Amino acid sequence: MEIKDQRVRRKLQQLGTQKRHLFVGTFSRYGIKSGYKGPVETVLLTDIKLASGGFLATHLWFNLTKGFSDLGTLKPGDQVQFAGRVAAYEKGYQGSRNDVDTEITTDYQISRPTKVELVTKSIKINDRSDDESTVWGEVERNN
Numbered sequence: 665m666e667i668k669d670q671r672v673r674r675k676l677q678q679l680g681t682q683k684r685h686l687f688v689g690t691f692s693r694y695g696i697k698s699g700y701k702g703p704v705e706t707v708l709l710t711d712i713k714l715a716s717g718g719f720l721a722t723h724l725w726f727n728l729t730k731g732f733s734d735l736g737t738l739k740p741g742d743q744v745q746f747a748g749r750v751a752a753y754e755k756g757y758q759g760s761r762n763d764v765d766t767e768i769t770t771d772y773q774i775s776r777p778t779k780v781e782l783v784t785k786s787i788k789i790n791d792r793s794d795d796e797s798t799v800w801g802e803v804e805r806n807n
Contacts, residue, residue, distance in 0.1 A: 675720045676772035679750045686715035687774060688783060689724065691742040697725075707732050712774070715745055724774055731780030741786030748774040 679685060689709030696703045705728035712721040726732065731746065738744070756768035 673721045673772045675718070676750050676774070677752075679720075681750050681752065684747050684749050684778075686745065686747050686779075687720070688713050688715050688743060688745045691738040691744055692723070692740055694728070694738075695725065704728075707738070709744060726774075726777055729777060729780075731777055735780060735782050738782075739786050742782060743784040744780060745783045746777040746780040748777045751775040 689712045692708040692710045695706040695708060697706055698704070707726045707728050708723060709726065710723045711719070712724050713719050732738075732744075735742075735744070750772055751774070752770050752772055754768050755771040757764045757766040758768060
């Protein structure tokens with residue numbers, strides 16, 4: 665399939681699909697998508713980079729796999745590191761409705777996340793008792 669969409673994650677495409685790489689992303693929020701057997705919990709990571717540096721994508725959605733679940737409840741701003749493989753997928757409506765006019769394109773994602781680790785944890789610091797004084801910061805885990 666020819667790639668026509670300019671929003672394709674070209675930097676992911678350039679990594680290729682043959683090797684696993686180490687990535688880092690910032691947790692944004694949880695979500696739910698429809699699955700064949702019912703709702704599937706998901707995780708949205710933003711600012712996806714190679715662990716060695718180099719921006720790759722603004723955001724990627726992942727299923728809430730055991731690796732992500734084992735981290736406990738993530739908070740916005742938490743930095744997550746994981747290994748994965750780049751994979752191509754078809755993007756766009758693929759149903760049979762005639763009133764939906766969406767072009768199907770090839771895009772790239774990171775699949776099969778493993779070795780999921782929390783790199784930095786976002787914490788909430790209250791220096792006073794009222795909510796107006798809440799400050800957000802990051803603390804690196806030293807393991």
